[in-house]
């Protein structure tokens with residue numbers, strides 16, 4: 001079936017892994033304690049702190065203990081939904097203050113703009129929260145890229161290594177699974193998408209291979225007519 005929609009990962013795909021690990025995660029680790037202490041009573045923050053307590057199995061944890069858990073999860077790169085929600089809130093302050101600008105590879109910017117003009121519907125699926133996704137593209141080094149996207153999906157649709165998550169996303173997009181092309185740098189994510197019936201292309205920006213999937217080093221060489 002011809003491709004109608006493109007669903008893309010962020011870290012390692014549209015954007016450098018180093019931006020996430022060397023800029024975003026350290027920014028969150030530095031600013032999250034102060035943010036949580038200042039906003040712990042706000043309902044949207046309090047709900048995430050309770051979700052951390054539940055996921056950690058520590059229902060009575062103090063705010064200080066929850067902060068320690070969150071810092072440990074950042075160090076472990078844990079894809080926990082409440083951590084991701086709180087990181088998004090902290091990054092919002094950084095983007096707003098001009099301290100952060102979202103990295104997007106030039107070849108990804110060019111291809112996303114071209115595909116949008118050609119009528120393909122573009123979607124994002126990342127472990128980063130939807131708020132964080134909107135920020136990285138909305139406040140990017142290439143300007144505001146948010147008009148290019150028709151929708152965003154995060155771990156509230158399920159983990160990225162489970163086929164059921166992709167089935168949910170395809171149902172939400174409203175096209176057949178094999179009309180959606182998923183782009184990612186992680187084999188397990190590509191495998192899960194393929195199991196759900198999506199087409200896949202792997203981004204191997206170091207020029208390597210991604211077992212079982214077509215791999216490219218840049219968006220520039222992706223030909224949607226030959227998928």
Ligand SMILES: CSCCC(=O)C(=O)COP(=O)(O)O
Nearest residue numbers: 010011126127128132133136
């Ligand atoms: C939305 S930018 C922050 C990315 C992030 O927090 C993350 O965990 C990366 O996840 P991805 O699914 O894009 O590899």
Ligand SMILES: [Mg+2]
Nearest residue numbers: 009011012185
């Ligand atoms: Mg990735």
